[in-house]
Amino acid sequence: MPSRKFADGEVVRGRWPGSSLYYEVEILSHDSTSQLYTVKYKDGTELELKENDIKPLTSFRQRKGGSTSSSPSRRRGSRSRSRSRSPGRRPPKGAHRSASASVSHQADIKEARREVEVKLTPLVLKPFGNSISRYNGEPEHIERNDVPHKNTQEKFNLSQESSYISTQYSVHPRREEIRLKEVDSKEEKFVTKELAVRTFEVTPIRAKDLEFGGVPGVFLIMFGLPVFLFLLLLMCKQKDPSLLNFPPPLPALYELWETRVFGVYLLWFLIQALFYLLPIGKVVEGTPLIDGRRLKYRLNGFYAFILTSAVVGTCLFQGVEFHYVYRHFLQFALAATVFCVVLSVYLHMRSLKAPRKDLSPASSGNAFYDFFIGRELNPRIGTFDLKYFCELRPGLIGWVLINLVMLLAEMEIQSRAVPSLAMILVNSFQLLYVVDALWNEEAVLTTMDIIHDGFGFMLAFGDLVWVPFIYSFQAFYLVSHPNEVSWPMASLMIILKLCGYVIFRGANSQKNAFRKNPSDPKLAHLKTIHTSTGKNLLVSGWWGFVRHPNYLGDLIMALAWSLPCGFNHILPYFYVVYFTMLLVHREARDEYQ
Numbered sequence: 001m002p003s004r005k006f007a008d009g010e011v012v013r014g015r016w017p018g019s020s021l022y023y024e025v026e027i028l029s030h031d032s033t034s035q036l037y038t039v040k041y042k043d044g045t046e047l048e049l050k051e052n053d054i055k056p057l058t059s060f061r062q063r064k065g066g067s068t069s070s071s072p073s074r075r076r077g078s079r080s081r082s083r084s085r086s087p088g089r090r091p092p093k094g095a096h097r098s099a100s101a102s103v104s105h106q107a108d109i110k111e112a113r114r115e116v117e118v119k120l121t122p123l124v125l126k127p128f129g130n131s132i133s134r135y136n137g138e139p140e141h142i143e144r145n146d147v148p149h150k151n152t153q154e155k156f157n158l159s160q161e162s163s164y165i166s167t168q169y170s171v172h173p174r175r176e177e178i179r180l181k182e183v184d185s186k187e188e189k190f191v192t193k194e195l196a197v198r199t200f201e202v203t204p205i206r207a208k209d210l211e212f213g214g215v216p217g218v219f220l221i222m223f224g225l226p227v228f229l230f231l232l233l234l235m236c237k238q239k240d241p242s243l244l245n246f247p248p249p250l251p252a253l254y255e256l257w258e259t260r261v262f263g264v265y266l267l268w269f270l271i272q273a274l275f276y277l278l279p280i281g282k283v284v285e286g287t288p289l290i291d292g293r294r295l296k297y298r299l300n301g302f303y304a305f306i307l308t309s310a311v312v313g314t315c316l317f318q319g320v321e322f323h324y325v326y327r328h329f330l331q332f333a334l335a336a337t338v339f340c341v342v343l344s345v346y347l348h349m350r351s352l353k354a355p356r357k358d359l360s361p362a363s364s365g366n367a368f369y370d371f372f373i374g375r376e377l378n379p380r381i382g383t384f385d386l387k388y389f390c391e392l393r394p395g396l397i398g399w400v401l402i403n404l405v406m407l408l409a410e411m412e413i414q415s416r417a418v419p420s421l422a423m424i425l426v427n428s429f430q431l432l433y434v435v436d437a438l439w440n441e442e443a444v445l446t447t448m449d450i451i452h453d454g455f456g457f458m459l460a461f462g463d464l465v466w467v468p469f470i471y472s473f474q475a476f477y478l479v480s481h482p483n484e485v486s487w488p489m490a491s492l493m494i495i496l497k498l499c500g501y502v503i504f505r506g507a508n509s510q511k512n513a514f515r516k517n518p519s520d521p522k523l524a525h526l527k528t529i530h531t532s533t534g535k536n537l538l539v540s541g542w543w544g545f546v547r548h549p550n551y552l553g554d555l556i557m558a559l560a561w562s563l564p565c566g567f568n569h570i571l572p573y574f575y576v577v578y579f580t581m582l583l584v585h586r587e588a589r590d591e592y593q
């Protein structure tokens with residue numbers, strides 16, 4: 001039986017979860033299975049602590065004076081700031097998303113909240129928002145002997161805090177928390193109203209706070225990515241696409257431009273826009289904006305996909321030559337790039353006239369940087385939301401169509417009666433991914449792109465060029481570099497893909513449900529921790545298994561859809577490498593928050 005260091009009834013100091021603060025506690029009991037001590041704080045709070053989080057009284061130095069700002073009651077200002085946030089609730093747009101670029105906006109928002117919350121007395125304090133955000137179950141090295149109960153007022157505060165934290169910290173399941181949140185949400189309405197009357201200031205952010213390496217980084221990405229895209233496609237067209245054969249033969253620029261191709265691309269874009277405008281599908285509200293408004297979005301991406309499939313099916317039946325797209329693949333990529341540049345210029349021009357409250361928290365005041373990251377958060381023409389439309393429709397559905405084109409091209413070029421198993425795997429894996437995105441369209445409303453990033457060159461290029469022309473790379477590769485896959489290998493790839501999908505979908509659905517309604521009874525069994533932004537993070541279920549389970553699932557799927565291309569060349573694995581970099585970067589942006 002494992003030994004225990006502290007005896008029942010012993011008075012020691014216990015670390016307040018997630019903080020570096022130790023308070024006097026009494027050991028009530030010890031669970032030998034979980035190795036946790038149940039301890040009682042002076043104010044009556046009972047918590048379970050690890051042995052590492054408990055110290056004998058003798059291991060502390062008594063601090064003189066004792067009135068530094070780290071005692072709990074001294075933190076009341078920051079705690080009260082988080083008072084009105086219902087746990088897990090998203091703050092107004094821009095308030096919580098990543099990016100150093102949003103520092104000033106965030107300060108603004110915090111200030112707004114403080115002003116609002118001052119009016120919300122009497123307070124029921126939510127404690128230690130800042131410190132709990134760092135909780136990782138491990139003891140911290142900084143040990144301070146902050147004596148909690150200096151006077152009656154402080155005692156009162158700790159008592160209020162502690163009784164709240166025992167549920168709010170969610171060491172235990174969250175039923176009690178849910179009850180508290182219901183009370184909380186009543187005040188939420190008031191807070192939103194208050195925020196709505198606050199003027200939004202956009203203060204230029206410091207150069208060192210810019211993301212993507214600041215202006216030089218953005219310059220490199222903006223010019224480098226299109227060049228890289230064309231080099232990759234040209235490499236793939238070579239008989240031997242080995243890296244040793246770099247650089248590939250370059251075509252003259254005029255050979256890459258075809259007005260007819262541009263016309264076909266425009267037609268595709270307009271058809272998708274038409275489908276977007278159809279009054280079918282339910283209308284939902286997005287996350288709250290900085291001024292408390294919520295934009296409305298129509299969810300009809302899946303219908304658009306069905307309608308597109310019907311149109312494509314009819315065209316195939318009518319004998320429309322889809323091989324044209326394969327033969328002019330580079331021209332299509334150029335047409336999409338040109339379109340994206342024109343769109344980005346339009347977006348930037350209109351953003352100059354946009355009211356400040358409509359600007360993205362990532363925008364900086366530097367014209368070049370803002371052209372890239374996007375100045376306006378939700379550019380709309382009437383009810384037509386340009387960013388939301390581009391995120392899911394022309395590029396994502398276009399990706400599936402390009403895959404189909406590659407499948408047909410493979411059959412034609414390799415004189416096959418049926419497509420190869422490798423091609424079928426790639427097509428089906430990626431089809432599942434896109435259909436899933438469209439089916440769960442509402443989830444896009446809580447992604448970084450919609451909430452935080454403006455609509456500028458980065459997303460326009462990502463959505464309209466990068467996704468359709470890079471994400472279809474495996475299918476493009478297989479057309480000229482066949483790879484035979486055996487059924488046992490195919491089965492393993494299918495299992496891998498399904499594992500990735502289950503993790504990806506499970507994690508995203510859990511997170512979306514939580515962000516949408518933290519009080520959802522279906523989530524009552526999940527544990528959360530409070531963060532300094534005022535929101536809670538899930539730390540159990542999929543989100544207790546690894547920090548970003550949705551990224552993990554996505555990466556596994558990325559690997560699964562590269563494997564059918566075999567191991568002759570590294571090129572089809574480019575997507576896995578790029579995607580890892582993208583997700584690590586996104587993770588860092590998220591972590592920053």
Ligand SMILES: NC(=O)C1=CN([C@@H]2O[C@H](COP(=O)(O)OP(=O)(O)OC[C@H]3O[C@@H](n4cnc5c(N)ncnc54)[C@H](OP(=O)(O)O)[C@@H]3O)[C@@H](O)[C@H]2O)C=CC1
Pocket residue numbers: 090091096097446447448449504508511514515535536537538539543548550551554582586590593
């Ligand atoms: N195929 C592709 O090219 C790409 C795919 N993706 C996929 O899109 C999906 C969404 O990506 P993305 O928006 O980047 O990332 P996330 O879905 O991880 O979104 C980040 C938000 O999730 C919330 N969050 C993070 N951790 C927790 C937690 N423990 N508990 C509750 N909420 C949490 C935070 O919300 P809050 O800020 O409110 O706290 C954070 O802002 C992912 O599955 C990703 O793999 C993304 C990019 C590209």
Ligand SMILES: CC(C)=CCC[C@@H](C)[C@H]1CC=C2C3=C(CC[C@@]21C)[C@@]1(C)CC[C@H](O)C(C)(C)[C@@H]1CC3
Pocket residue numbers: 225391392396433436437444447449458459461462463466467
């Ligand atoms: C190279 C460059 C300029 C990068 C821009 C990044 C974009 C390619 C990606 C940013 C976020 C994306 C998302 C999806 C596609 C790629 C981009 C646009 C997404 C639509 C794919 C399908 C998923 O299910 C998703 C809906 C969660 C996802 C949202 C984010």
